[in-house]
Amino acid sequence: MTSAEPSTTVVVVTWRGAAHVTACLDALAAQTRPHRTLVVDNASDDGTAGLLAAHPSRPRVLRLRRNTGYAGAMATALDQLDTPLVAWLNDDAAPDPGWLAALEDTLDEQTLAAAVTSRLELADGTTQSTGVRLTADGRGADLTEPTDEVFGFCGGAALLRADAVREVGGVPAAFFCYYEDTDTAWRLRLAGWHVVAADRARVQHLHGASTKPGSPLFHRWNERNRLLMLLRCAPAGVAVREVARFAVLTAVLPLRRMKQPAANFDPRLRARVLAEVAARLPSTLLARRRITRIAALGRGAIWEAWAGL
Structure with a gap:
């Protein structure tokens, strides 16, 4: 890979995302930092495939035969990458134009960090997550105040060193959905890596568009x-x-x-x-x-x- 090639592949996992995946891809197309986009389609049956094929940014699409969940799709994507960095991005998230640049610059500055998390904001402007903390009973809980270092990253929008993730065992595909991000962050920390936050890397997030919190x-x-x-x-x-x-x-x-x-x-x-x-x-x-x-x-x-x- 030459210095002119992108450092990051942004992985977007979608399942029945026809209502919101276009806005996600539009936001990625507006990024100020060059990147590759890989959309993993978890066997959507709602017209998502047609929208992906028609999008002017022409993202690479990996269509799976069955729904493997967010964790399964991310694990599959990790095997498909040839960039040193991988961004996790929900299909119902729309990052600001400077989002990826802020994440990449933070990792460049923080050489001991393997992951950097974004600031996710809900439609009403409230903060959903600035990173993940570890509770006394071993739960991952969203932080909502800016901080430099966090226990873990929110998988809705984060940037990771791909080789570091591979070295600690990859993404736990069997989880299907939820806690794959906190588990990955925990293993990175056990391996000696840090996890940091980039408050200026902002993302608008619908939250729960594919799965229903509380169900x-x-x-x-x-x-x-x-x-x-x-x-x-x-x-x-x-x-x-x-x-x-x-x-x-x-x-x-x-x-x-x-x-x-x-x-x-x-x-x-x-x-x-x-x-x-x-x-x-x-x-x-x-x-x-x-x-x-x-x-x-x-x-x-x-x-x-x-x-x-």
């Missing part, structure tokens, strides 16, 4: 993937504690006789989460061993430095 599927993926992430990345005591807490609460919920509980307090949904975690436990523990082998820092050190902040 049973949303809670199923969130709860399952949080536990899997902890089993992969957290200190053993933390992971066992949180799985046990989840199981105990699941067992006692039927005794509380809650009227129309939220989906994440539905015992049937929670039982399914536990079953899925149990089914994935052998592969998850193998992944934990691989993560341990490549780690430059201890799990306890990362937890003590970032959990609950």
Whole structure:
């Protein structure tokens, strides 16, 4: 690759994105920094394919035969890249013209950082995310105030060093959707990398255009993937504690006789989460061993430095 070639491939994952993917591609076409665009279409059946083919920016399109979720599509895209940097961008996000330049410049300045996250703003102007923090119970939670360094990046709009991601095991495709970003950031930190924020890299985000926050599927993926992430990345005591807490609460919920509980307090949904975690436990523990082998820092050190902040 010559110096004149783009440093970044922007990966846009779409599924039934006909209502908003054009605005995303329009915003990418207006970027001040040259780049490549790869759209991974998760077997959309709503006319998305036609819109992608007709867009004047002529993005490269990788159409999958089935819906592999955001995590699966990102994992597939990582194998298709030949640029040193990869940007993650939701199909319902529209970055400002200087977005990519701000992210690239930040990584150039922050040589110890493997990822830089954007400032995501909702349609009403409120801030959705300036990065991700790690809670005391091992959840990834959005920050809304500017800060230089963050625990993790928001997968809706971020820039990463592609080789660093590959070296820590890539994107966890089996997560399907949610927590693939926090899991990736955690593994990067274990390998000794930093994660930073670029507040001037602004993105307008519809949020939840493809999946519905608060829905049973949303809670199923969130709860399952949080536990899997902890089993992969957290200190053993933390992971066992949180799985046990989840199981105990699941067992006692039927005794509380809650009227129309939220989906994440539905015992049937929670039982399914536990079953899925149990089914994935052998592969998850193998992944934990691989993560341990490549780690430059201890799990306890990362937890003590970032959990609950």
